[in-house]
Amino acid sequence: MNKENNNEDFYLIEKVKERNQDAFKVLMIKYQPRIYSALFGYVKSKEDAEDLTQQVFIRVWNKIDSFRGDSAFFTWVYRVAINLAKNHVTSASYKKQKLNISDDVINFDYPHFDSPESSVESIETSKIIKNFISTLPEILKTPFILREYEGKTYEEIAQIIDCPIGTVRSRIFRARETILDFIKKEVSNDWLQWEDISALRWRA
Amino acid sequence: MTDYNEKISALYDGELSSTETDELLARIEDEGMQDQLKKYAQLSALIASGEQESKPSNITYIKFPDFFQYRPWLSNGMSAAAAVLLTVFLINPSESDRLGFNSQAQSQIQDAINSDEAKTNIIRIEEGLLEHMFNVLDKSNVENKNQFNPNLTNVGFQSRSNKPGHYTNGKENFYIHIADKDLGLKRARYWRSGTNMVYLFPLPGGKIITLYGNLSLEEANKIINSIEIR
Numbered sequence: 001m002n003k004e005n006n007n008e009d010f011y012l013i014e015k016v017k018e019r020n021q022d023a024f025k026v027l028m029i030k031y032q033p034r035i036y037s038a039l040f041g042y043v044k045s046k047e048d049a050e051d052l053t054q055q056v057f058i059r060v061w062n063k064i065d066s067f068r069g070d071s072a073f074f075t076w077v078y079r080v081a082i083n084l085a086k087n088h089v090t091s092a093s094y095k096k097q098k099l100n101i102s103d104d105v106i107n108f109d110y111p112h113f114d115s116p117e118s119s120v121e122s123i124e125t126s127k128i129i130k131n132f133i134s135t136l137p138e139i140l141k142t143p144f145i146l147r148e149y150e151g152k153t154y155e156e157i158a159q160i161i162d163c164p165i166g167t168v169r170s171r172i173f174r175a176r177e178t179i180l181d182f183i184k185k186e187v188s189n190d191w192l193q194w195e196d197i198s199a200l201r202w203r204a
Numbered sequence: 205m206t207d208y209n210e211k212i213s214a215l216y217d218g219e220l221s222s223t224e225t226d227e228l229l230a231r232i233e234d235e236g237m238q239d240q241l242k243k244y245a246q247l248s249a250l251i252a253s254g255e256q257e258s259k260p261s262n263i264t265y266i267k268f269p270d271f272f273q274y275r276p277w278l279s280n281g282m283s284a285a286a287a288v289l290l291t292v293f294l295i296n297p298s299e300s301d302r303l304g305f306n307s308q309a310q311s312q313i314q315d316a317i318n319s320d321e322a323k324t325n326i327i328r329i330e331e332g333l334l335e336h337m338f339n340v341l342d343k344s345n346v347e348n349k350n351q352f353n354p355n356l357t358n359v360g361f362q363s364r365s366n367k368p369g370h371y372t373n374g375k376e377n378f379y380i381h382i383a384d385k386d387l388g389l390k391r392a393r394y395w396r397s398g399t400n401m402v403y404l405f406p407l408p409g410g411k412i413i414t415l416y417g418n419l420s421l422e423e424a425n426k427i428i429n430s431i432e433i434r
Contacts, residue, residue, distance in 0.1 A: 008218030011225055022229040029241045030216060033249035126250060147217060148251050154219045173213035180243050 008153070009073040016064050028057050031074055035081050042085040052088055056081045125187055132182050136175055143168050144175035212237055216244045340381045340402075340414045352382040359423075359430045371417075378417025380427075384410060392428075394421070403428075 007013065009030075015023035035056055040049035059080050067076050133141065142161055146152040154172075158165045214220050215228050231237055353363055361371040361378075370379050389406040403415040403424045413431070415424050 011222050022232040025232055030245050033245045034252050037249050037253060129250060148248060169214050170210060173210040176213055176244060179247060
């Protein structure tokens with residue numbers, strides 16, 4: 001396992017510091033929905049939240065060397081997001097700035113996720129999914145909850161439920177697939193769909 | 205294929221070896237892989253979103269009630285600390301009774317959602333508490349010789365001589381802070397902050413004790429009960 005400083009993204013971050021765009025893409029995919037959701041909660045505008053999310057990851061790419069691993073990577077990204085959101089609501093020049101960020105072009109397509117607010121559409125839908133999670137067989141539910149809700153590592157989960165790490169990995173994967181299958185069949189496949197804003201080029 | 209997909213799941217969790225990670229990164233343009241990662245990310249976002257839904261265990265996670273909507277004027281210190289504060293969580297009623305906590309906060313937040321007036325009041329209190337908490341978190345990394353340093357050996361914690369206000373029992377570490385602030389806190393409140401917890405305990409006369417660290421509720425309760433405030 002590639003963890004140092006208790007950071008689950010340590011290896012990917014090190015790769016990003018070496019300007020590895022593939023590693024950055026993984027991190028961007030992983031954290032974008034949560035960052036978007038937080039920003040949407042702040043600015044209450046889909047367009048602004050998208051713009052800000054894009055800016056967050058541009059800034060993350062540019063400033064990754066300043067991430068020392070003192071906190072979780074998501075915490076750091078979230079901090080960037082909040083600072084940008086704060087500037088957004090206080091700066092009149094925001095709309096000008098967002099079109100002219102800096103010079104180097106990174107050829108990342110900017111993946112767009114439907115926000116939980118817009119696509120799940122209701123707390124009820126969210127509840128249905130969470131209720132389904134609660135009905136998962138214990139062997140799947142426990143490792144999944146320990147991972148997703150408690151942020152435990154596979155090693156920690158293996159110790160807690162007293163089984164090999166490989167089994168934990170397999171059960172978490174199966175839990176995810178079971179939940180996603182349920183969402184696809186019983187809730188809304190739309191929730192899982194995304195679209196690329198392919199015209200966007202990242203300027204970082 | 206299942207093994208490949210399982211590896212993607214482990215990649216998402218940061219649980220692959222560097223060699224395995226490199227192997228998958230080389231295939232990042234695979235749309236199936238990206239799609240799988242995005243679905244996992246959506247699922248995580250749903251789980252993080254809370255919104256008064258029940259977590260399928262005995263802890264109820266709730267989203268802070270439109271926290272940022274009400275405070276676009278976060279101070280610098282607060283905005284930094286806000287990054288570590290995503291979720292308020294409350295113990296369910298039976299457990300909270302046993303530990304001397306109650307579900308007041310949960311009902312308050314429900315009130316805040318249902319009533320504009322209550323919302324204003326609750327948000328004002330929450331803002332004050334959070335601002336205080338963020339300040340404490342900021343101070344926790346700064347040596348402060350005037351820091352409150354009670355003797356906690358009776359509950360198994362030793363003060364760390366080089367860091368005033370910091371205690372350890374070898375396994376659990378925390379920072380303690382006391383302040384004269386009447387923030388309207390009537391009952392103990394606590395938050396998750398990354399892997400740590402923040403506990404706020406009200407004292408008579410408006411003082412507030414804050415504990416910040418990887419402390420369990422039980423330990424926090426014991427510590428507070430052992431402290432004599434004059």
